[in-house]
Amino acid sequence: MIFIGTTNPGKVAEIAALLAPLGVELKPVSLDIEEPAETFEENARLKALAYAEHTGGVTISEDSGLIIPALEGLPGVWSARFADLDVQTRKVTSSGRSREVIDRLNNQRVLELMQGIEQPRRAALFKVALLVAQPGKVLFQSVAECHGWIAEEEKGTGGFGYDPIFVGQDTFGKTFAELDPMRKNLRSHRKRALDEMFLWASQNRSLL
Numbered sequence: 001m002i003f004i005g006t007t008n009p010g011k012v013a014e015i016a017a018l019l020a021p022l023g024v025e026l027k028p029v030s031l032d033i034e035e036p037a038e039t040f041e042e043n044a045r046l047k048a049l050a051y052a053e054h055t056g057g058v059t060i061s062e063d064s065g066l067i068i069p070a071l072e073g074l075p076g077v078w079s080a081r082f083a084d085l086d087v088q089t090r091k092v093t094s095s096g097r098s099r100e101v102i103d104r105l106n107n108q109r110v111l112e113l114m115q116g117i118e119q120p121r122r123a124a125l126f127k128v129a130l131l132v133a134q135p136g137k138v139l140f141q142s143v144a145e146c147h148g149w150i151a152e153e154e155k156g157t158g159g160f161g162y163d164p165i166f167v168g169q170d171t172f173g174k175t176f177a178e179l180d181p182m183r184k185n186l187r188s189h190r191k192r193a194l195d196e197m198f199l200w201a202s203q204n205r206s207l208l
């Protein structure tokens with residue numbers, strides 16, 4: 001059995017679909033965990049160890065986000081609450097808004113900041129640091145990226161988070177939110193990180 005530690009139902013759906021071929025029981029678990037670090041890797045480590053302590057078993061969790069070089073790397077590690085971020089001080093003041101509302105505001109903020117920025121400076125990438133841990137110990141980690149650019153406007157209703165404004169390198173101009181879940185899952189940063197985890201899991205079945 002593997003626990004999937006996240007508060008994000010979109011991540012649960014994608015991780016579950018991508019790990020389904022393993023044939024291992026997957027159990028979602030959700031905790032409110034501080035993410036104070038300035039790298040995805042460090043935040044992912046904090047999350048993975050906290051989740052593993054809570055579940056007492058093998059737990060997968062990840063920290064991810066959107067990086068836009070033209071915006072000095074923002075939203076970056078502040079992706080989840082970008083609309084609540086003071087860009088000057090890099091401090092988040094939580095507005096307590098629901099995920100649905102904050103996701104929409106995050107996308108609007110990115111589009112506003114990208115106004116007047118032309119290609120090729122609309123380049124962007126998703127990054128993920130994904131870890132598997134058991135209490136007190138990281139068992140596996142991988143970092144992956146997926147490249148593309150920021151659309152001029154929101155399009156599509158699939159996926160989650162920044163998918164309506166992110167056009168993949170090989171999606172023929174479509175945003176990730178316009179792709180069916182299978183096609184997004186073939187191309188995403190999460191898929192790339194989970195490919196490596198899949199191999200590790202096949203060789204470490206006795207732990208799962």
Ligand code: ITT
Pocket residue numbers: 005006007008011035062063064065066079080081103126159160161162163176188190
């Ligand atoms: P957990 O920390 O509980 O896992 P979270 O949603 O807060 O859930 P992060 O702190 O890792 O997760 O923030 C990730 C942000 O990046 C969040 O705004 C997501 O919507 C966004 N994001 C990550 N992967 C994405 C993807 O595949 N498509 C669109 N947006 C994505």
